[in-house]
Amino acid sequence: MEYTIEDRFILSSRNNLKVAISIYKPDGLQHPSPTIVMGHGIGAIKAAGLSPFAGIFASEGYVAVTFDYINFGESEGTPRNVLHVREQLQDFRDVLASFGGMHVTSLVSRARELAAGIAQCPLVDGLAGCLQMPLARSLKLTAAAVVDIVG
Structure with missing residues (x-):
């Protein structure tokens, strides 16, 4: 299945900074559609290997969303490349509202509005x-x- 990639920004709820996201949409999308949100762990950015996986998910009919945490990659924020787990969990929530393995595990265990979560190679x-x-x-x-x- 063919897909398109849409790059855009959403605003962070904690500091109103821009969070860079890429949305992989299958052509002929039917709404509502299952969506897979992908964020790296250990301070990596969306350009560091998420795109091939997002493309495969999109070619199978899923919407896939990749993003850079605040202070990383194409997202705004300083200091650059400083990891704060609590803040990254909020970035994940922001992407869900407008989704690394440990973050997925934590969010799915607490967020009743999520039907499921997939942690690919999680650090738990x-x-x-x-x-x-x-x-x-x-x-x-x-x-x-x-x-x-x-x-």
């Missing part, structure tokens, strides 16, 4: 993830997480 256990990588990389990520939490 940070400790287990750190224990599976080389020690030096794990320590570097842990230090970055502490700095992010402390501020």
Whole structure:
């Protein structure tokens, strides 16, 4: 199935900044249509690998939406490339209202208005993830997480 891609911005509910989204719409779309919202985890942007997956979903008849979190990619906000999980969860909610694996899991468990969620390669256990990588990389990520939490 053929599809078109529409790039646009929505406004963030927490700070009125522009959130960059790309909407992959199957041609001949029937409303309402199942929609898959895709956001990266660990600070990546929509241009870093979401497009091929969104295209496959759209070619199968689903609307797919990719987006960049505030402070990342094509979205507005400073400081750039600083990860704040609580704020990214709100960005996900904003995209849903106008959708990384851990965010999907958290949102689906709390948002009764969602029928389902798909977490592709989710990070749902940070400790287990750190224990599976080389020690030096794990320590570097842990230090970055502490700095992010402390501020």
